[in-house]
Amino acid sequence: MPEGDSLHRTARRLQVFVGQRVAVETPHPRAAAERLAERLDGRRVESVEAVGKNLLLGFEGGLVLRSHLRMRGRWQVRARDSRPRTGTPWLVLRAATHEAVLWNGPVLELTTRAVRRLGPDILAEPPDLARMVENLRREHPGRELGDALLDQRLVAGIGNLWKAEALWSAAVSPWLSLGQATDEELERVLAEAARLMRASLDSGRRDRVVYRRAGRPCRSCGEPIRSRGQGDDNRTAYWCPRCQKGEEPPEA
Numbered sequence: 170m171p172e173g174d175s176l177h178r179t180a181r182r183l184q185v186f187v188g189q190r191v192a193v194e195t196p197h198p199r200a201a202a203e204r205l206a207e208r209l210d211g212r213r214v215e216s217v218e219a220v221g222k223n224l225l226l227g228f229e230g231g232l233v234l235r236s237h238l239r240m241r242g243r244w245q246v247r248a249r250d251s252r253p254r255t256g257t258p259w260l261v262l263r264a265a266t267h268e269a270v271l272w273n274g275p276v277l278e279l280t281t282r283a284v285r286r287l288g289p290d291i292l293a294e295p296p297d298l299a300r301m302v303e304n305l306r307r308e309h310p311g312r313e314l315g316d317a318l319l320d321q322r323l324v325a326g327i328g329n330l331w332k333a334e335a336l337w338s339a340a341v342s343p344w345l346s347l348g349q350a351t352d353e354e355l356e357r358v359l360a361e362a363a364r365l366m367r368a369s370l371d372s373g374r375r376d377r378v379v380y381r382r383a384g385r386p387c388r389s390c391g392e393p394i395r396s397r398g399q400g401d402d403n404r405t406a407y408w409c410p411r412c413q414k415g416e417e418p419p420e421a
C-alpha cells in the first residue's frame with residue numbers, strides 16, 4: 170500500500186504538469202464512465218498536492234481530481250515520446266514534454282472542493298501537531314493509540330509501517346490508550362512520525378527497526394519484537410515490550 174511518503178514523491182514528479190494544458194484520455198471503461206476526459210481535456214493544471222493518501226490535481230475552473238491509490242494503484246510519469254504502453258490505464262494526462270499515466274486507479278473522482286474530512290497532513294511543513302493532538306483528544310479515551318494513528322480523519326498520511334516505527338522511536342506502546350497518554354507523549358509520537366517520514370521522502374530509503382521484525386531482537390535492548398493485530402481492521406502492531414511505555418495488549 171502506498172504510504173504518505175511515496176505519494177508525496179509522486180506529487181513531486183507530477184509538478185512538471187503545473188501550469189501546462191493537458192490532453193486527457195481515459196482508456197479504462199470504468200474511468201470513461203465518469204466523463205473525466207470530456208470535462209478536463211485542454212484545461213490547465215494549477216496544482217498537484219498529496220494530502221494524506223490522496224493525490225489532488227487542481228485544474229483551472231476550480232475542478233479537483235482526487236485519486237486514492239488503495240492497494241494497487243500507481244502513477245507513472247514519463248517522457249511523452251516513450252515507447253507505447255501495454256495494458257489499459259485509467260487515465261493519461263499529456264503535456265508538452267511528459268505524460269502521466271494512472272494504473273489501477275480504484276478511486277478517481279472529480280469534485281469542485283478539496284478533501285475536507287481528512288486530518289492535518291503529517292508531511293506538511295511544518296506539520297500541525299497541536300491540531301493532531303486536539304483531534305486525538307476528541308476520540309474515545311479507551312481507544313488505543315496505535316489504532317488511532319491510522320485514522321485518516323485525525324491525522325492524514327500515516328500508514329502501518331510509519332505508525333510502528335514512530336511509536337518505537339518515541340518509546341510509546343501502540344497499546345497505550347488515549348486516555349492514559351499525556352499530551353507530551355502524543356506530540357512526541359507525531360513528531361517522530363513526521364521526522365521519519367520526511368527523512369524517508371528525502372532519501373528514498375526506509376530504515377525499519379520494528380515493522381515486520383517480530384521475533385527479532387530490539388535494536389536498543391535486545392528483547393524480541395512482538396506483533397499482534399490491533400483495532401477494528403486488525404492491522405498488525407509491532408513493538409518492543411521493554412522499550413515502549415504503555416499497556417500490554419488485551420488478553421485474546
Ligand SMILES: [Zn+2]
Pocket residue numbers: 387388389390391392409410411412413
Ligand atoms: Zn527494546
